[in-house]
Amino acid sequence: MNVLELKNVSYMYDDGNEYVLKDISFAFEKGKVYAIKGRSGSGKTTLLSLISGLEKYKIGNIIYQGKELNAINLDYYRSHSIGIVFQSFNLLPHLTALENVVLSMEINHIKENKKEKAIQLLEEVGIDQTKANRRVLKLSGGEQQRVAIARSLSYNPDIIIADEPTGNLDHETENDIMEIFTELAHKQNKCVIIVTHSKNVASQADIVFELKKSSKRK
Amino acid sequence: MYIIKNAWLSLIRNKGRNLLIGIIILVLSIATCITLAIRSSADQLVNSYNSKYDIEATLGMNRDNMMKDFTPGEKPTEDEQSEQEKPQMPEIESLTVSEIEKYGDSEYVKNYYYTYRFNMNANIEKLSSSNSDDKRMDKKADDMNSGDFVVMGYDSYESMSDFISGKYTISDGEVSSDFTSDSCIISSELASSNDLKVGDTITLISPNNEELTYDLKITGIYKENEEDSDSMGQMFSDSANMIITNKTVSEVIRTLDEDISMILSPTFILTSEDVVDSFSEELANKGLSEYYQVQTNLETINSETASIQNVAHFAGVFLIITLIIGGVVLFVLNMINVRERKYEIGVLRTIGMTKLSVSCQFVVELLIVTFISITLGIGIGSVLSVPTANYLLENEIESSQQAQTQVQQNFGGPQGEEANRPMGRDGGRMNGVMSLDKVTSMNAVVDIKVILQLFGIGLLLTVISSLSAIVSIARFSPLTILRERS
Numbered sequence: 083m084n085v086l087e088l089k090n091v092s093y094m095y096d097d098g099n100e101y102v103l104k105d106i107s108f109a110f111e112k113g114k115v116y117a118i119k120g121r122s123g124s125g126k127t128t129l130l131s132l133i134s135g136l137e138k139y140k141i142g143n144i145i146y147q148g149k150e151l152n153a154i155n156l157d158y159y160r161s162h163s164i165g166i167v168f169q170s171f172n173l174l175p176h177l178t179a180l181e182n183v184v185l186s187m188e189i190n191h192i193k194e195n196k197k198e199k200a201i202q203l204l205e206e207v208g209i210d211q212t213k214a215n216r217r218v219l220k221l222s223g224g225e226q227q228r229v230a231i232a233r234s235l236s237y238n239p240d241i242i243i244a245d246e247p248t249g250n251l252d253h254e255t256e257n258d259i260m261e262i263f264t265e266l267a268h269k270q271n272k273c274v275i276i277v278t279h280s281k282n283v284a285s286q287a288d289i290v291f292e293l294k295k296s297s298k299r300k
Numbered sequence: 301m302y303i304i305k306n307a308w309l310s311l312i313r314n315k316g317r318n319l320l321i322g323i324i325i326l327v328l329s330i331a332t333c334i335t336l337a338i339r340s341s342a343d344q345l346v347n348s349y350n351s352k353y354d355i356e357a358t359l360g361m362n363r364d365n366m367m368k369d370f371t372p373g374e375k376p377t378e379d380e381q382s383e384q385e386k387p388q389m390p391e392i393e394s395l396t397v398s399e400i401e402k403y404g405d406s407e408y409v410k411n412y413y414y415t416y417r418f419n420m421n422a423n424i425e426k427l428s429s430s431n432s433d434d435k436r437m438d439k440k441a442d443d444m445n446s447g448d449f450v451v452m453g454y455d456s457y458e459s460m461s462d463f464i465s466g467k468y469t470i471s472d473g474e475v476s477s478d479f480t481s482d483s484c485i486i487s488s489e490l491a492s493s494n495d496l497k498v499g500d501t502i503t504l505i506s507p508n509n510e511e512l513t514y515d516l517k518i519t520g521i522y523k524e525n526e527e528d529s530d531s532m533g534q535m536f537s538d539s540a541n542m543i544i545t546n547k548t549v550s551e552v553i554r555t556l557d558e559d560i561s562m563i564l565s566p567t568f569i570l571t572s573e574d575v576v577d578s579f580s581e582e583l584a585n586k587g588l589s590e591y592y593q594v595q596t597n598l599e600t601i602n603s604e605t606a607s608i609q610n611v612a613h614f615a616g617v618f619l620i621i622t623l624i625i626g627g628v629v630l631f632v633l634n635m636i637n638v639r640e641r642k643y644e645i646g647v648l649r650t651i652g653m654t655k656l657s658v659s660c661q662f663v664v665e666l667l668i669v670t671f672i673s674i675t676l677g678i679g680i681g682s683v684l685s686v687p688t689a690n691y692l693l694e695n696e697i698e699s700s701q702q703a704q705t706q707v708q709q710n711f712g713g714p715q716g717e718e719a720n721r722p723m724g725r726d727g728g729r730m731n732g733v734m735s736l737d738k739v740t741s742m743n744a745v746v747d748i749k750v751i752l753q754l755f756g757i758g759l760l761l762t763v764i765s766s767l768s769a770i771v772s773i774a775r776f777s778p779l780t781i782l783r784e785r786s
Contacts, residue, residue, distance in 0.1 A: 136650065161652020172647045174314040188302035189652050195728075233651070 085240050085273050086110040086133065091142030102128045108291055112240065115267045115274045118288040127245055127294065133275065134166050135159045136242050144159030145159055147240075150159040151191070161190050161268075165234025167245035171226040173218040179204060179216040179229040183236050202233040203232040207262055224255035231262055242266060244276045248283060260286045302463045303657055307664040317640070321633055327487045328626040329677020330684065332757060334749045335619040337685035340613035353601045354410070355570040356461075357579060359395065362593035366392075392591045400566040403583050405755045408575040410500070412636075414566040415457040416550035419447030420543075421505040424494040446561075449508035450542045452549030455479050459567065459710060460544075466525060467683075468539065469710040473498035473520035475544075484545040485520035502542070514553055516545055565773075573598055623757065630765035634666070638772040645776055655774050664768040666762050674758045682746035 087110070093103040102125040102215035108115055117170070120126045131137040134143060144151040146163065173182050183200040190198075204214045207228040209221075218226055227247060234242055244263065248256035260283060266272045267288070275281060284290050311318050397414070404412035426448040456459050456479060462468045463475070476483045484498065494735035496502065498518055524539045554562055568580060575595075578593040600607075638645070648658050 124689060151656065157652055157654045160650065166650060168650075172643075174644060174647055176310060181309065185306060186651050188305075189648075189657075 083111065085112050085147060087143075087145040088129075088133075089143040089145070091129075091132065091139055092096065093125070093132060093137075093139055093141065094146045100278045103132075103293075106293075110241070110273050110275060112273045113271045114288040115286070116278065117125040117287035117290045118275065118277045118293060119251060119279060119284050119290060121279070122177060126279075128246055130243055130245050130275070131279045133204045133241075161186075162237060164241045164243055165231075165237075165238050165239040166243065167227070167230045167234050167244040169249040171218075171223075173226055173229055173233070174217055175219050177218065177223075178215050179209055179218055179221060179232075182218060182229060183189065184235045186233045186236045192237060200232070200236065203235055204229065207232045207235075210237055224249050224252075227251060227255075227259055228262070231259070235266070239272075241273045241275065244274070247276060248278070253282070256280065256282060261275055270294070279299055303661045304664055306667065307661045310661070311665055313670055317637065318665070318669055321630070321637070322673050324626070324629055324633065324682075325670050325673035325761075326677050328622060328630075328761070329674045329754065329758070330681045331622045331683025332619060333620065333677050333746060333750065334685045335615045336617040336753055337681065337746050339619070341685075342608050342615065342748065347606045350601060351575075353597070355573050355576070356597045357568040357570055357576065357594050357603070358594040358596075359566060359592045361392070361581075362591055365590045367595075392589065393567065394562070395564045395592075397564065399587075402563060402586055403566065403588065404568060404715050406568075406579060406582055408570055408579040408582065409568045410571050411458075411569040413455050413458055413566050414547075415450070415455075416453035416547060416554075417564050418451050418453075418550070418553070418560055418562040419451050419507060420451050420553070421447050421507050421510075422449050422543070422618070423503040423505065424446055424490070424496065427489055427493055448541065449504075451504065451550070451553075452542060452544045453547045454544065455547035458608055460711075461567070463522075463710045464712055466706055467523055469741060470520045470521045471523045473518070475711050476519045476546075477748070478545040480548040481546070482514075482516050482549060483519045484516040484520050484543050484549075486518055486543055488521050488523045490541040490543075491518070491521045502543070504553070506553075506560060508557055508559045508786075512557050514549065514556070516549065570596075573601075575594070586649045587761050591702055613682060613702070622724075623761070627761055627764055630761055631768055634765045635768040635772070638662070640770075642776060647774070659766075659773050660771045662773065663766045666766055666769075667759075670758045670762045674754055678746060678751055678754060685746060698704065 088106050088108045091106045092101050092105060094101045095250075106118075106129065118126055118129065128137070132139045135151060138152055138156075139272060144157070146154070151159070157245075167207070171275075172183070173179075177185065180197070180200055183203060184196050187196045187200065201211060209225060209228050209232065213221060213225060218229060221229065227250075231242075247263075248259050251259065263274045263276065264286060267274045276287065278284060331616060400412070400414050403409075457463075457475070457477075460475070463470075470485070471488055473485070474487055484502070486502070491497065496518060498520060500518050501515050502518065504514040522539075522544070549560065554560060566581070570576065576594065576596055576598065582591075583594060584590075645658055649655070650660075
């Protein structure tokens with residue numbers, strides 16, 4: 083069953099003069115890893131922004147679990163239904179790894195055993211308790227990305243969206259991170275959508291979409 | 301709850317940034333605390349000063365209304381000017397005791413008294429001026445059969461305002477506290493020229509009928525202190541031929557000689573300065589002639605507290621300037637702060653925190669800094685404001701004590717330690733001067749009112765300076781922020 087579906091979505095920035103995305107149609111299911119490939123400027127990050135509710139689409143439809151995405155509360159959607167992992171991690175630097183994950187739970191109004199659940203999630207992605215109590219800036223890039231993944235899982239969303247999650251990481255760490263994503267999809271039945279231009283990442287995905295540069299605005 | 305927790309974590313882990321804001325708010329708090337304390341102290345001093353003096357209302361001539369009814373004389377002809385052709389001022393009837401009692405029976409009046417003034421001859425020599433003009437005036441007065449001496453009749457110490465103000469002081473003897481006795485006080489000049497002393501008796505003689513006489517025992521000799529009384533060409537003071545006695549003596553003389561002309565001057569002690577207009581209106585309704593008008597000592601009282609009010613005014617202006625500058629600095633700092641924290645805002649928004657929650661977190665952070673800074677500011681400010689307010693207070697207490705002692709001495713009362721003993725009717729109040737409530741404690745300087753005002757101002761500044769953060773948070777798109785960062 084499709085958890086998320088794009089139907090003929092086109093997008094152009096307010097200050098732009100050409101479509102960044104034109105007539106895009108995808109369908110995403112739970113339990114699979116999707117890779118969205120494309121050259122720079124092909125609209126990968128824009129597509130991710132629309133899927134994650136960071137931008138509102140104007141043409142076409144994005145359907146989440148049968149509901150039009152623009153019609154639902156996007157703050158709630160972002161904090162409950164999807165987990166976002168960025169290339170630059172986007173963690174709060176003044177907090178520890180554990181506090182970053184706990185804060186995400188608190189925003190989602192999770193009240194019980196937050197700390198225990200956060201520690202467990204961090205351990206699942208390879209962050210032990212000692213590192214969990216360190217400020218994120220004292221962790222390596224790979225460790226920060228693991229914290230970002232743990233944070234995205236903290237409220238048990240249906241969809242994990244990752245924007246170049248391994249872009250700043252070495253090959254070995256890239257494989258480790260991909261292993262986590264694959265397990266999330268196959269063992270925890272999550273829909274994992276990864277925007278990447280890495281062939282290695284794309285090769286480990288179940289389904290690969292490729293974006294091509296759209297045409298000029300009429 | 302997590303907003304407060306996150307705000308606290310953000311504060312303690314970004315000490316440098318928040319320390320700067322904290323120091324600015326601390327300086328603002330100290331300045332504001334001292335200013336508010338000085339204002340509060342100045343208000344107390346002004347109230348204390350005002351409580352020393354009653355609001356006195358007297359009835360004076362309304363010259364404007366008199367001039368309206370002024371009848372100008374016709375242009376004189378070569379022949380002798382007739383009586384009808386002379387310019388004439390309207391005739392004003394003297395106030396009667398019953399009228400004064402009627403006016404005094406008012407909700408706006410705490411107390412009232414009145415003095416008699418009339419002219420009598422006496423068995424002593426009057427003092428004549430050497431000035432030829434004055435001699436002509438004296439001759440004219442003699443022709444009018446008005447009497448050589450001015451007699452003043454008072455009914456209490458309160459009514460003897462010239463002694464309270466220090467214009468006259470007793471140099472020998474005292475003003476008798478028995479205001480029904482056949483006693484009087486005379487000027488030192490009159491006593492000297494007639495070789496009179498305390499304990500002697502003088503006889504007042506009616507200018508209308510020499511058979512009508514009245515004996516008064518001299519209980520005191522007074523002198524006039526005002527320097528300007530010694531005007532050019534005048535040998536004696538204005539009061540040289542004035543005999544001061546009491547109301548009872550005046551009323552008996554009036555009973556004995558119905559033809560004698562007496563002027564009654566009432567003084568009404570009003571309940572507050574706010575009732576002056578109402579009292580004037582009431583007197584007009586009760587039939588007071590339009591040629592009279594209510595005059596008060598408000599201007600004099602206000603001039604006494606002008607310097608203190610100036611201090612309070614200066615403190616107020618300083619407070620406003622401080623708050624404006626402080627508010628602008630805080631606003632700008634917050635704008636910079638928000639720009640520095642755009643990334644954090646973007647992350648919080650991306651992981652689902654609403655704009656309202658992010659704004660709340662920023663406001664809570666500023667509130668915590670403000671609360672801590674104001675609390676410290678109150679402590680430091682109260683310590684610094686105490687010596688300032690004490691200095692003002694000490695000066696005020698000293699001057700009021702001097703005034704109190706001086707008034708007692710004017711009446712020939714006790715000096716030194718004894719000077720603090722209450723004097724006057726019922727051993728208490730005398731125009732308020734004796735019953736001054738001295739402000740001796742500094743506890744009220746930074747009181748709960750000042751603290752509440754300070755926290756109110758702090759809250760207001762926080763809200764105003766947070767506006768920049770709130771507007772920015774509402775405007776920022778999380779994606780734009782994160783894209784800029786990438």
